[in-house]
Amino acid sequence: MPVTLLGASEIRALAAEIEVTPTKKLGQNFVVDANTVRKIVQAAHVTSADRVVEVGPGLGSLTLAILESGASVTAVEIDHRLAARLPATVAAHGVPDGALTVLDADALRVTDLPGDPTVLVANLPYNVSVPVLLHFMETFEGIERGVVMVQAEVGERLAAPPGSKVYGAPSVKAAWYGPWRLAGAVSRQVFWPVPGVDSVLVGFQRDPQPRGDEALRRATFEVVDAAFGQRRKMLRQALAPLLGGSAAEASAVLTAAGVDPTARGEQLTIDDFVAIARARGRGA
Structure with a gap:
C-alpha cells in the first residue's frame, strides 16, 4: 500500500x-x-x-x-x-x-x-x-x-x-x-x-490455553501483590496476613503448594504463584 x-x-x-x-x-x-x-x-x-x-x-x-x-x-x-x-x-x-x-x-x-x-x-x-x-x-x-x-x-x-x-x-x-x-x-x-x-x-x-479462569487470576494476583508488597521478607512472613494470619499457617499453605516457605517472591515463577493461590483456595 x-x-x-x-x-x-x-x-x-x-x-x-x-x-x-x-x-x-x-x-x-x-x-x-x-x-x-x-x-x-x-x-x-x-x-x-x-x-x-x-x-x-x-x-x-x-x-x-x-x-x-x-x-x-x-x-x-x-x-x-x-x-x-x-x-x-x-x-x-x-x-x-x-x-x-x-x-x-x-x-x-x-x-x-x-x-x-x-x-x-x-x-x-x-x-x-x-x-x-x-x-x-x-x-x-x-x-x-x-x-x-x-x-x-x-x-x-x-x-x-x-x-x-x-x-x-x-x-x-x-x-x-x-x-x-x-x-x-x-x-x-x-x-x-x-x-x-x-x-x-x-x-x-499469549499462551494458546488460558492459565486459569478469572477467579484464579484474581486470587493469583492477590498473592503476587502480597508477596511483593514486602519483597524482602520470606514468603511465610509476607503472605501470613493472606494465608491464615500466622507464619505457621502460611508455611502450611506454601508447603502444600510445593513452595519453600523461606523463599522470597522474586524467586517464584508464575506457576508457583498459581500453585499458592490454588492451595489457599483448598484451605491447605
Whole structure:
C-alpha cells in the first residue's frame, strides 16, 4: 500500500494546526522518525491479514506505518483533538477508507473494541503503560500477540525472569498471559519532545490455553501483590496476613503448594504463584 509516513516537520505542523502541545500528564511523546515506526511494525510481524489495535496513536506516526503493511487498525486515543484529526491525516497520506477506526476514549476504560483486533502495537504513554497492558490482556482475550514501546525500566521489568533484580509484580502478572521478551532499544532522540528516559520495545505472545479462569487470576494476583508488597521478607512472613494470619499457617499453605516457605517472591515463577493461590483456595 503506497502510504507516506510523517516526518518531524510535518508532525510539528500538525500539532500546531490543532493547537496541541505535548503534555506530561497524558504521557505524550510523539515519534518523529519513520525508520523507528517501521522497526516497531516489523518487530510485531504485522501482515495485511492482521487486525491491529493501537493505544495512543497521537498524530499518527505509528498508525501510518501499521496501515502501510495493509493491516486494519483500531486506534484508541484519549485526546479529543488528536482523535478527531487522525482520520484526515491518514486519508491525506494514501490510506483507503475503512482501514482505520478511531475510538475517542480512555484506554483504561475501554471494554469493547471494533473489529476484534488480534495484535496490539503501540507507543504506550509512560505513566500508564503497565495498567493499560494488563487491562487489555485481561479484557480482550482475542489479542494474541504484540509489540509495545515503553520506558526502558518498565520494559525490563515486564520481560524479567525470576531471580532478576527487576523481577516484580508486573513481571509475574504479565507472565500470567504468556511469555514476554525485549525486542530492541529505541533512542530518546526519535521523540518530540525528547523524554528524559530511554525506551525499549517489548514483545509478547499469549499462551494458546488460558492459565486459569478469572477467579484464579484474581486470587493469583492477590498473592503476587502480597508477596511483593514486602519483597524482602520470606514468603511465610509476607503472605501470613493472606494465608491464615500466622507464619505457621502460611508455611502450611506454601508447603502444600510445593513452595519453600523461606523463599522470597522474586524467586517464584508464575506457576508457583498459581500453585499458592490454588492451595489457599483448598484451605491447605
